Amino acid sequence: MEPLTENRLIGGPVVYGFLRLVHVSEARREALVASLAEYSRSHELTLSGIFTEHTAGVGSGSAAFTGLLDVLALPDVYGVLAPAASHLGPRAIAAERGRQIEAVGSRLLLVRRSRHTCPAATSTTAAHCHSPEATCLLQSES
Numbered sequence: 576m577e578p579l580t581e582n583r584l585i586g587g588p589v590v591y592g593f594l595r596l597v598h599v600s601e602a603r604r605e606a607l608v609a610s611l612a613e614y615s616r617s618h619e620l621t622l623s624g625i626f627t628e629h630t631a632g633v634g635s636g637s638a639a640f641t642g643l644l645d646v647l648a649l650p651d652v653y654g655v656l657a658p659a660a661s662h663l664g665p666r667a668i669a670a671e672r673g674r675q676i677e678a679v680g681s682r683l684l685l686v687r688r689s690r691h692t693c694p695a696a697t698s699t700t701a702a703h704c705h706s707p708e709a710t711c712l713l714q715s716e717s
Contacts, residue, residue, distance in 0.1 A: 586621040587615075588654075590620045590656045591622070592624070593628075594625060594626070594662055596628070604627075607658050614686045644676075653682060658686045
């Protein structure tokens with residue numbers, strides 16, 4: 576008889592992190608990386624790597640974002656994980672990057688949702704928010 580799935584080491588959906596860290600301290604960088612790792616663990620996702628953009632004003636085609644788009648084209652990649660939509664860049668660039676992520680068939684997951692785009696979860700179910708910029712996964716509290 577085969578062991579139950581819960582007793583097997585099975586990886587969750589594969590995601591890649593994206594951070595935009597312009598003039599950020601090492602402590603802040605470590606905290607953001609830890610938040611991506613914790614979100615991935617608690618949502619049973621496999622965080623396979625983190626792409627980091629260190630410069631401002633590079634438009635939507637930075638080396639870090641281009642590398643991210645390259646790995647999103649790999650089979651079995653679920654999406655991109657970012658601490659907040661602002662990590663994709665200023666509004667216009669973030670919107671374009673969101674479209675590019677969606678165009679390759681991936682999802683954008685945000686650790687911290689926008690107050691204006693996502694409704695609160697009900698007490699018994701998880702809510703999914705479908706905005707042009709992200710899919711927000713909200714867990715209900717019991």
